[in-house]
Amino acid sequence: MSENAITCREMVELMSDYLDGALPAPERVRFETHLAGCTGCANALDQLRTTIRVAADLREERLADEQRELLRAVFRDWRRGG
Amino acid sequence: MDLVDGLRPAMLRIARMYVSSVAVAEEVVQDAWVGVLRGLDGFEGRSSLRTWILRILVNVAKTRGVREGRSVPFASLAGDDLDRPSWDPSAFLGPEAEWAGHWSTFPPSWATIPEDRLLSAETRRLVASAIEALPPMQAEVIRLRDVLGWSSEEVRNALDLSETNQRVLLHRARAKVRQALAPYLERAT
Numbered sequence: 001m002s003e004n005a006i007t008c009r010e011m012v013e014l015m016s017d018y019l020d021g022a023l024p025a026p027e028r029v030r031f032e033t034h035l036a037g038c039t040g041c042a043n044a045l046d047q048l049r050t051t052i053r054v055a056a057d058l059r060e061e062r063l064a065d066e067q068r069e070l071l072r073a074v075f076r077d078w079r080r081g082g
Numbered sequence: 083m084d085l086v087d088g089l090r091p092a093m094l095r096i097a098r099m100y101v102s103s104v105a106v107a108e109e110v111v112q113d114a115w116v117g118v119l120r121g122l123d124g125f126e127g128r129s130s131l132r133t134w135i136l137r138i139l140v141n142v143a144k145t146r147g148v149r150e151g152r153s154v155p156f157a158s159l160a161g162d163d164l165d166r167p168s169w170d171p172s173a174f175l176g177p178e179a180e181w182a183g184h185w186s187t188f189p190p191s192w193a194t195i196p197e198d199r200l201l202s203a204e205t206r207r208l209v210a211s212a213i214e215a216l217p218p219m220q221a222e223v224i225r226l227r228d229v230l231g232w233s234s235e236e237v238r239n240a241l242d243l244s245e246t247n248q249r250v251l252l253h254r255a256r257a258k259v260r261q262a263l264a265p266y267l268e269r270a271t
Contacts, residue, residue, distance in 0.1 A: 007183025009174045013167070016253035020234060040188035044169070050192045050267075051260040054200055055209050055228040 006034050011041045015048050086115075089132060092226065093139050096241070099159055099218045100140075100147035110146050114139040129239050132232075136240035161217030164250050168257030195267055204266065212262035216255055223248060224255035 006014070011034055017023050018031055035041050093114065097107035117138045125134055147154060175186050199205065213221050213229075222241060226232045232240070238248045 007174075008185045009167070009169070009171075009183040012169045012257075013253070016256050017249055020249070020252070022234070022249055038185075040185035043189045043191045047189060047192050047260055047264070048256060050195075050200065051209075051256055051263060052228050054205055054263065055213075055224065055259060056231060057201060058206055058210055058213075058229045059231070 006030050008034075008038065008041055008044075011035070011038070012044055015045050018045070019048065019052070085132065085135075089135060092136065092222070092230075095218070096136065096139060096222060097143040097146075099222075100143035100152070100154055102147075102150050102152055106146065106150070107143075110143045111139065113146075114142045117142060130236055133236045133240045137242065140240070140242050156219075159217060159219040160247070160251060161220055161254065163217075164254050166254075168253065168261075170261075190268055192267060199267065205263065208262055208266055209259055212259045213255070216258060219243075220251045220255040220258075223251040224259065227252055228256070 011031065014023060014027070014031055018028065023031060035045065090111070093111045094104070094107050097110040097114075098104060101107050101110055114135070118135050121138065125131070129137070169189075173186060173189065175181050175184050177183075213224060216224070219241070223237055223243075226237045226240065227234065234245075234248055234252075237243070238245060241248075243251070
C-alpha cells in the first residue's frame with residue numbers, strides 16, 4: 001500500500017463530493033485510482049448514486065399528488081354541475 | 083404562478099427555521115414576496131430568479147427572527163453530527179489489521195435490486211421520513227439539491243451557505259438517507 005493511498009473508510013467520506021465534481025484534481029485522481037481496484041467502494045458509490053436517484057423520485061410523487069388533487073377538484077365541480 | 087406555488091413549501095420551511103411559529107413563517111413569506119416585487123427592477127439576473135427569491139426570504143426571516151428575540155445559531159440548524167462517520171465503523175478493519183481502514187466485508191451491490199422495488203411507494207416513504215428526521219438545514223439542502231435538482235451554487239446562494247457548508251450538509255444528509263434505505267433495499271425478497 002503506498003503512502004498516500006486512501007483507505008475505504010476515507011473513501012466513503014469523499015463520495016458525495018466526488019459525485020458533485022467537487023474534489024480537487026489530485027484528490028480525485030487518488031479517489032479514482034482506489035475506486036478502480038475496490039469492489040467494496042464501487043458498491044458503496046453505487047449505493048449513494050442510487051440514493052440520490054431515489055430521492056429525485058419524491059419530486060415526481062409530489063407532482064403526481066398535485067395532479068390527483070386537481071383532478072379531484074375538477075370532478076367535484078363537475079358533479080356539482082358547475 | 084407556477085414559480086409562486088412551486089416555491090411556497092420551501093419558503094415556508096426555510097422561514098420556519100428562523101422564526102417562532104408557522105403563523106409567523108406565513109407572514110415572512112408574504113413579506114418576502116412584497117420584497118421581491120419591490121426589488122424586481124433591480125434584479126440583475128446574476129443568479130436565477132428562484133435563488134434570488136429564496137435569498138430575499140432568508141433575509142426577511144432572519145430579520146424577523148431577530149425582532150422576535152430569537153437567535154438561531156447555525157449549529158442548531160445544521161445539526162451536531164456533521165463530523166460523524168457516514169458509514170458504520172464496524173464495516174472497516176481496525177487499526178491492528180494489516181489493511182486497516184479497508185472494508186471488513188464489502189457493502190452489497192444495489193445493482194441487482196429490481197427497479198420496481200427502488201421506485202416503490204415504500205422506498206419513497208423511507209426517503210421522505212429520513213429527510214424529515216434530518217436537522218432542518220441538512221433537510222433543506224438535500225431537498226433542493228437531490229429532490230428538486232438545484233445546482234450547488236443555487237442552493238448555496240439561496241440558503242446563504244458557504245461552499246464548504248453546502249457540501250458538508252449534503253454529504254451528511256445523503257449518508258443518512260442511504261443508511262435509512264439500506265435495511266429495506268438489502269432485505270431478501
